[in-house]
Amino acid sequence: MAAGIRDKVAVIGMGCSKFGERWDCGPEELMVEAYLEAMADAGIEPTQLDAAWFSTHIDEIGTGKGGTPLSIALRLPNIAVTRVENFCASGSEAFRGAVYAVAAGAADIAIAVGVEKLKDTGYGGLPTGNMGTFIPQTAPNGSAPGNFAQLASAYRAKHTVSREDLKRAIAHVSVKSHANGSKNPKAHLRNVVTEEQVMAAPMIAEPLGLFDCCGVSDGAAAAIVTTPEIARALGKKDLVYVKALQLSVSNGMESQHNSWDGSYFHTARIAAKKAYLEAGIERPRDQISMIEVHDCFSVTELVTMEDLFISPEGQGWKDVMNGFYDADGQVPCQIDGGLKCFGHPIGASGLRMLYEMYLQLQGRAGDRQLSNPSLGLTHNLGGAPASNVCSVAIIGL
C-alpha cells in the first residue's frame, strides 16, 4: 500500500452555510456563505488560494456544469477550479482533490467547496438523475429511499431480525439524530421526536417512514487545506490533520453477481479497512472518538455501523438500541444531526461532515461539544447499496 496521506495535510479553515429550505438563496449565495466563513477561519486572502475543487451533483437544477459557477460566485483570482461529481459523495471528492494537490506540492493552499440547491424543483424529495440511455430501459423507476430500503429486507433475512425489532432500531437512529440536531443552529431540522412518532409516520418506501429519511436541503460547505508547515507559518496551533482518505467504488459485483447478499455495503468495508490502515487505527470501536456517517436513511446508518467495524456484524441494531451511538454513548454518531437533521445538500454533505469533526476537534462545537475527541471519521456514500461510491475520511489531532 502507498505511504498514504496521514499527517501530510492540515485543515486550516472551514465554513458551512445554514442548511435547510433556503428560499432566500441560490447556489451562488450559499457558496459565498460557506466560503466567507472558511476564509475568515483560515485568516487568508483570496490571492493566497492556489487551486479550488468544486463539488455539486445535480447540475440541471443547481449551478450548471463546469468550474465557472464557483469561480464567478466567489470572484476567485482566475485560479484552477475543478468541478467534481461522485453522487452523494461529491463533497468528499472535492476534499480529496484539494488535499492531494497540497500533498503533491502542486498547491500551497487549496480550497474545496461543495454546494447543492435542491429546493428549486417544485416538489419534495430528490429529483431523478440522468442515468444514461441503457439503464432507464431496464432499471425500475425507483427513488433513493426505495433503493436504500432494500437493505432492510436483506438484513432481516440474514440476521433473522423481526420486522418490528428492525423498525424500532432504525426509529432509534432517527430519534438520536433529531436530539442532536436540535442543538445545532445551522441544522435544517431541529425538532425532537419520539420513537412512537417515527414509527407512526407515513410510509415512504417500505420499511422507511418519513422520519427514516434525511432532509432534502439547500446548503454549502467549504474546507481550506495546506501543509502543516505553511499552517504553522500562518500562526495556526493545535492543527487538525488529515489522517486517512479512502474511496471505494462498486464494480458491478453487488448488482450483477450472486455473492453479495444485499445486507451491507461492500465498498464501505473496503474503504474502512484501508482508512484504518492509512491512519494507523487498529481498534476502531475503542480508538475513534466520533463519527459522521452517511445517514441518508436510518437503515443505512444502522448497517454502516457494522461496515465500519465498530459494531460486530448482525449486532449493530443492538448497539443502536443500547445507546452506543447516542451523544452520551461510547462513539457518538451524527453529533451535528447528520444528513437526517443537519440536512443533505448533496454536493456539500461530505464537507459538512468534516466541518463538524473539525469543530469538535477544536473544541468549538458549542452545546454539542464532546469531551476531548481526538479522531473523527466521516463516511460519505453515493449511489445505492447495490452500486455506489464510498468515501471514508479520518481527521484528527
Add this chain to the structure above:
Amino acid sequence: MIGITAFGAYVPRLRLQKKAMAQTNAWLAPNLMGKAKGERAFGNWDEDAITFAVEAARDALGPEDDRSHIKALYFASTTAPFADRLNAGIVQAALTLEPTIQAADISGTQKAGVTALAQALCVANGAPEGADPSILVAAGDRRVPKAVSAQEFDYGDGGAAMVVGRNNVLAEWIGGAASTVDFVDHFRGADEAFDYQWEERWIRDEGYMKIVPPVLTRALASAGLEASAVDHFILPSTFKGIAEGIAKRLGLKPEAVSDNLGTIVGETGCAHALLMLAGVLEKAKAGQTILVAQFGQGCEALVFKVTDAITQFKPRLGLSGWLTNRKEETSYMKYLVFNGLVEWDKGMRAEKDNKTALTTLYRYNDGILGLVGGRCQVTGTVQYPRTRISVAPNSPEVDSQEPYKFAERAAKVLTYSADYLTYSMNPPNHYGQIDFEGGGRIFMDIADVEPGEIDSGTQVRMAFRVKEWDDRRGFTRYFWKAVPVR
C-alpha cells in the same frame, strides 16, 4: 397432417366486478344495471396487446427457451401499440425467436385471430415434405371503450396463442372457409381513440345471422362434416344468444356451443376465438371435432379434428390456470386509471422524459426485449447484462461470454422495497434485486403484487411488460418484470 401442435392462453390477473362497475355508474347509466353479473379481466397498467400475446405464447411454448423450431410468427390484434413498427417483431424479440423467421401483424378486423390461424395453416401446408413448418400465432387485445359504455362490461383483456405444424398434431386441420363483406358494425378511424358502434339489433339480424351461417356451411362441407357431428362450436359474440341461434339454424348440437367467457373474462377482441379454442382444447377428447369462427367484415371459420396426441400436451397454465390466478377488483377508478380514461394528478415526478435512445435499444436488443444476458465460457459465471469483461470476482475474463437466456428461469427476491415516493401508475412501486436459479441477478420492477405480499426469498417468474410510455413521442418501452409465483 397439418394442425395445431400447441396452444396457450393468458388472462390478466385483475377481475373487475361488474356489480361494482354498474353501481358506480348507476346514476349515469341505470340501463347498465342489467349487465351487473360476473367479472371482466383487465390488464395491469403495464400490459397491452403485445404483452398478452407474449404471455400466451410462453404458455403454449413452455419453459424450453430454445425456440428455433418456430419458422414464422403471425401476431393478431387491433390494439397493437405501433401503427408503423412491426409489432410482431417485438413479440419475436421477447420470445427470442430466430431472426430468420417471417413475422407479420394481422389486424384491421375482429376476425383477425382466426384469419391469422388460417394463414399459418395455409403456409404450413405449403411447406416442403419432410420440413418442420412450425408457425406461431399469437393474439392479444386490450380494447378500451368509452367509459360507462355497454362495451366496457362486455369486453375483457387477454391473449391466446397456437402453434401449427406437422409434428405431434393435437388437432388436425380438416377444413375451413372465409368471406369478406364490408359490413360496418363498428369502426375506429386511424387516429381515433374509441370505436363507433351501430345498432345491436341490425348487427345481429343483418350481420351475424346472414354473414356467418353460409361460411360455416361451406367450412363444414370442405371438411366433409355434418353439422350435427360438431362437438365444439366456437363463435365469440357479445350479443346474447348469437352462437346458440346460429347453431340452431345450422343444426349444430346445442351442447356443442362453447361458453363465450362473458362473465369471467369478457371478450378479448380478435384474440377471443383463439382464447376460447385454447379452453376447448384443454378439455377436448381424441376424435372430437371443433368448428371455430370469428366475425368482422365477413367471417373466417376453421374445422379441426382432435387427435390421440391431445393427451400428450398441456399448456403451462392454460386458460383454466390463468382463470384461477385471479384477484377480484372492485375499484372502477383503478380500471379507469389503468386504461388512461381519467386525467389524474400524477405529480411532477411523472414529468421525466422517457425518450428511448433507439440506437441503445438496438445495441442491447436481445438483453432488453429478450432478457438475454451472458455466461462466461471460462468460469461459468452468469450475469446480466452481457459485458465484455466478466463480473466474476477475481476472474475478469475478457470477451468470454456467450448469450444466456433468463426469461424462463426460476428466480427469487433478494431485496425489495415498496416505494410510495416514486411515480407509479399502481403505487407503491415494488422493485428489487432478483436472483436467478443457475446464477445471475437483475434489478427489476416487481409487478402484480400487493403490499405485504413479498419478502426476501419470495419465488418469482419473469413477465414481459410495458416499462414506460413516452407520451411525447408515442413510443412504448418494454422490459421484463418479476411477478410472484402463486
